Amino acid sequence: xxxxxxxxxxxxxxxxxxxxxxxxxxxxxxxxxxxxxxxxxxxxxxxxxxxxxxxxxxxxxxxxxxxxxxxxxxxxxxxxxxxxxxxxxxxxxxxxxxxxxxxxxxxxxxxxxxxxxxxxxxxxxxxxxxxxxxxxxxxxxxxxxxxxxxxxxxxxxxxxxxxx
Amino acid sequence: xxxxxxxxxxxxxxxxxxxxxxxxxxxxxxxxxxxxxxxxxxxxxxxxxxxxxxxxxxxxxxxxxxxxxxxxxxxxxxxx
Numbered sequence: 001x002x003x004x005x006x007x008x009x010x011x012x013x014x015x016x017x018x019x020x021x022x023x024x025x026x027x028x029x030x031x032x033x034x035x036x037x038x039x040x041x042x043x044x045x046x047x048x049x050x051x052x053x054x055x056x057x058x059x060x061x062x063x064x065x066x067x068x069x070x071x072x073x074x075x076x077x078x079x080x081x082x083x084x085x086x087x088x089x090x091x092x093x094x095x096x097x098x099x100x101x102x103x104x105x106x107x108x109x110x111x112x113x114x115x116x117x118x119x120x121x122x123x124x125x126x127x128x129x130x131x132x133x134x135x136x137x138x139x140x141x142x143x144x145x146x147x148x149x150x151x152x153x154x155x156x157x158x159x160x161x162x163x164x
Numbered sequence: 165x166x167x168x169x170x171x172x173x174x175x176x177x178x179x180x181x182x183x184x185x186x187x188x189x190x191x192x193x194x195x196x197x198x199x200x201x202x203x204x205x206x207x208x209x210x211x212x213x214x215x216x217x218x219x220x221x222x223x224x225x226x227x228x229x230x231x232x233x234x235x236x237x238x239x240x241x242x243x244x
Binding site: 053055057058087088089113116117121122123124126 | 196197198199200201204205
């Protein structure tokens, strides 16, 4: 291998490292889940935010994953931000599951249940819908297939709501 | 007399303390919804094998001409 080729490889490697370091600064969908301490609702100002608490051992939570991903794909451009907070004690398998089923959604990990305790969850899954001003406009406990349509209507209405 | 009063006041304080701890002692018991991972495991189900239970129920019904009372489906996660 010539010296010039080696140098170019090193430069490429450095460039890739710089890009990955920058990506960690701004948490993106599909990236590695962030700790619960990094969760701030204010960070999504101006967007309709659906915060969903889930766990891999919870059957209705698993049922909701494809729907949540579909909603993010469908309404993301209009300002919807789905945020999933995983509550598994050992979040490794859950992170893999979320990356496979809901790759377009921002993920947070809360193995100690700190955020869950703050929200005083009463069941699994629990979701909270905030409007563009950060005001809580709806909350749901559990997930049924029959709820998909009314829940989507609720999201669409929140997105259509004019700012005061 | 003073000794009697001191003992009486002490007894009241102890009684109030015991009553207070009795009232609040169970307030923090229970599993939070996000802590039910172990309860959701298949091994925690009341009915560990649906097919065997169905066979048992069938035999029981055939012998006794009555059915039911053999448990319910689902684990303990409270989310099924």
